[in-house]
Amino acid sequence: MTAQTDVAYHARQHGRWHWSEIAFWAIVLACGFIFPSRYLIMTEVVRLALFALSLDLILGYAGIVSLGHAAFFGMGAYCAGLLSAHGLINEPVLALIVAGLAGMVLGFATSFLVIRGVDLTRLMVTLGIALLLEALAERFSDITGGTDGLQGIEMQPLLGLFEFDMFGKTGFFYSLAVLFLLFLLARRIVHSPFGLSLRAIKNNPLRAAAIGIPVNRRLIAIYTIAAFYAGIAGALFTQTTQLASLDVFAFERSADLMLMLVIGGAGYLYGGLLGAAVFKLLQVAFSTITPQYWGFWIGLVLVIIVMVGRQRIHAAALFVPNLILKQIGGRKAVVALTDNEAP
Amino acid sequence: MTAVLTNLFDGVAYGMLLFVLACGLAVTLGLMNFVNLAHGAFAMAGGYVCAVLVNQSGWPFFAALPLAFVASAAIGAALERTLYRHLYARSHLDQVLFSIGLVFMSVAAVDYIMGSSRIFINLPEALQGQFDVFGVGIGRYRLMIVVICGVLTALLQLVLAKTRFGSRLRAAVDDPRAASGLGINVPQVFAFTFAFGCGLAGLGGALSAEILGLDPYFPLKFMIYFLIVVTVGGSSSITGPFLASLLLGIGDVAGKYYVPKMGPFVIYTMMIVILIWRPNGLFGRTAAR
Numbered sequence: 001m002t003a004q005t006d007v008a009y010h011a012r013q014h015g016r017w018h019w020s021e022i023a024f025w026a027i028v029l030a031c032g033f034i035f036p037s038r039y040l041i042m043t044e045v046v047r048l049a050l051f052a053l054s055l056d057l058i059l060g061y062a063g064i065v066s067l068g069h070a071a072f073f074g075m076g077a078y079c080a081g082l083l084s085a086h087g088l089i090n091e092p093v094l095a096l097i098v099a100g101l102a103g104m105v106l107g108f109a110t111s112f113l114v115i116r117g118v119d120l121t122r123l124m125v126t127l128g129i130a131l132l133l134e135a136l137a138e139r140f141s142d143i144t145g146g147t148d149g150l151q152g153i154e155m156q157p158l159l160g161l162f163e164f165d166m167f168g169k170t171g172f173f174y175s176l177a178v179l180f181l182l183f184l185l186a187r188r189i190v191h192s193p194f195g196l197s198l199r200a201i202k203n204n205p206l207r208a209a210a211i212g213i214p215v216n217r218r219l220i221a222i223y224t225i226a227a228f229y230a231g232i233a234g235a236l237f238t239q240t241t242q243l244a245s246l247d248v249f250a251f252e253r254s255a256d257l258m259l260m261l262v263i264g265g266a267g268y269l270y271g272g273l274l275g276a277a278v279f280k281l282l283q284v285a286f287s288t289i290t291p292q293y294w295g296f297w298i299g300l301v302l303v304i305i306v307m308v309g310r311q312r313i314h315a316a317a318l319f320v321p322n323l324i325l326k327q328i329g330g331r332k333a334v335v336a337l338t339d340n341e342a343p
Numbered sequence: 344m345t346a347v348l349t350n351l352f353d354g355v356a357y358g359m360l361l362f363v364l365a366c367g368l369a370v371t372l373g374l375m376n377f378v379n380l381a382h383g384a385f386a387m388a389g390g391y392v393c394a395v396l397v398n399q400s401g402w403p404f405f406a407a408l409p410l411a412f413v414a415s416a417a418i419g420a421a422l423e424r425t426l427y428r429h430l431y432a433r434s435h436l437d438q439v440l441f442s443i444g445l446v447f448m449s450v451a452a453v454d455y456i457m458g459s460s461r462i463f464i465n466l467p468e469a470l471q472g473q474f475d476v477f478g479v480g481i482g483r484y485r486l487m488i489v490v491i492c493g494v495l496t497a498l499l500q501l502v503l504a505k506t507r508f509g510s511r512l513r514a515a516v517d518d519p520r521a522a523s524g525l526g527i528n529v530p531q532v533f534a535f536t537f538a539f540g541c542g543l544a545g546l547g548g549a550l551s552a553e554i555l556g557l558d559p560y561f562p563l564k565f566m567i568y569f570l571i572v573v574t575v576g577g578s579s580s581i582t583g584p585f586l587a588s589l590l591l592g593i594g595d596v597a598g599k600y601y602v603p604k605m606g607p608f609v610i611y612t613m614m615i616v617i618l619i620w621r622p623n624g625l626f627g628r629t630a631a632r
Binding site for chain 1: 372378429430433434435436439440441443444445447449450451452454455563566567570571574604605607608611612614615618619
């Protein structure tokens with residue numbers, strides 16, 4: 001077997017749908033029917049999951065660290081809010097796509113700043129961009145509504161058929177459908193030759209360039225795509241809560257996002273989804289214990305995760321499932337650990 | 344004209360304060376290459392210690408200042424020995440996550456203990472009000488800050504350049520392996536420097552309660568300012584961050600005074616432009632090797 005066919009074979013094996021993935025989505029869909037009283041919180045999880053998926057694309061696959069991913073989230077949120085508040089585009093799906101495109105344009109424009117420099121510069125520049133947008137939104141408060149938030153967002157029925165109800169049922173299934181579609185797209189992207197080249201860049205940009213991968217162009221492309229995802233997540237936020245205020249750009253949002261991805265593990269797409277669910281559960285649990293000070297416990301979780309080591313935690317979390325699967329299926333670890341998460 | 348000079352003076356005072364707050368970070372981030380976003384938490388700790396001592400225990404302000412330094416340095420030393428030490432060799436992502444976690448914890452803890460409102464420190468009479476020098480209004484408190492921070496800066500420069508400890512630190516930073524081969528206890532030097540930087544931040548925090556405002560969200564609000572000082576200033580010497588903080592201080596005060604509507608917009612734009620233009624900082628060597 002030549003090297004090329006060998007690589008292609010493994011890439012295809014990796015790209016195939018595993019039955020555990022199908023089970024995962026079946027469970028997610030089932031949740032929508034099992035817990036009809038929890039639509040609002042489940043919608044939030046779905047939205048966070050999409051946002052985390054966006055960060056996973058650049059952090060887990062391309063190795064770009066970002067402290068300001070909320071910039072694109074906020075862009076999408078305000079864009080969807082303004083479109084709806086001024087009645088420019090009343091169809092939610094269309095507004096969603098336009099908001100995603102707005103995030104995408106912003107992502108493309110800023111990607112040139114981000115791909116330059118090392119980790120530290122990237123952290124600073126992404127953080128700076130998010131803060132800049134927050135300052136801008138505050139400055140033009142006559143358009144954005146400033147700290148009070150955007151007023152008068154009214155959602156029209158979805159596709160002209162489904163009314164957004166107060167229990168959030170429509171919102172949940174709408175968000176879930178969007179998440180699933182975008183997940184399929186992301187899955188296709190990361191298993192394509194393009195996605196493989198991103199992994200090569202993440203592992204070693206110099207070597208990647210040496211074998212003929214246009215490093216900068218690939219990074220710009222994935223950053224732009226991730227910005228599109230984040231914009232969609234922001235638009236979903238506005239559409240399902242009918243709210244858009246300055247805190248969509250807040251630093252805490254970007255930081256929480258990192259936490260989600262770290263909990264779930266970066267670099268295998270499901271990390272963001274699982275992380276979002278765990279994060280939300282933790283947040284709810286902590287805020288029932290101490291409504292005002294749950295930030296302390298979230299911080300503690302972060303510190304512990306880093307001190308213990310991300311890989312070790314994931315290995316521990318996957319130990320039991322893998323053991324069971326090994327007993328039943330007689331095969332090695334089914335839920336694969338992500339490759340070289342930390343150097 | 345006099346208004347311009349008054350603004351300039353305020354900007355200088357503000358900049359010097361930023362320098363004292365951030366120069367510890369210049370060492371950890373710039374020299375030891377550790378992304379410590381929690382630096383502001385140490386400043387906040389110092390500020391609150393000072394506030395409690397002055398307001399509740401009735402200590403004189405000038406006696407409380409050294410204690411703010413000591414308290415922050417002690418916290419810094421303890422955390423360095425127990426937690427930070429293990430993370431020097433980790434990736435930047437891990438360091439960022441860890442220090443964000445610390446920030447969240449400190450914000451919530453201070454909120455829990457001290458309440459969420461802004462805190463003021465009762466100043467002695469001598470420090471209140473302002474006087475005129477040739478028509479230029481000079482605030483007494485700001486003058487004190489300029490004096491204290493100026494002396495500190497000169498001292499720091501002296502210690503780094505002239506003393507044995509200074510040369511050890513520089514050696515440890517330049518090449519830790521070679522330095523330890525020469526018998527320098529590198530971890531100890533780093534620990535001491537880290538604690539000292541935290542102490543300075545604590546002192547800065549105590550001084551800044553009057554000017555920057557001290558509330559539980561201090562570490563988050565000013566995080567970006569500290570980072571700007573270090574990344575823009577570079578880290579080859581004390582001078583780089585010092586000039587950067589002066590620039591930032593004057594720029595911020597002037598920006599707020601002359602174009603109040605633009606708000607912090609100017610600062611962020613400046614930072615991004617400078618980072619793109621010279622990723623290693625305006626003055627000198629790389630901030631991230």
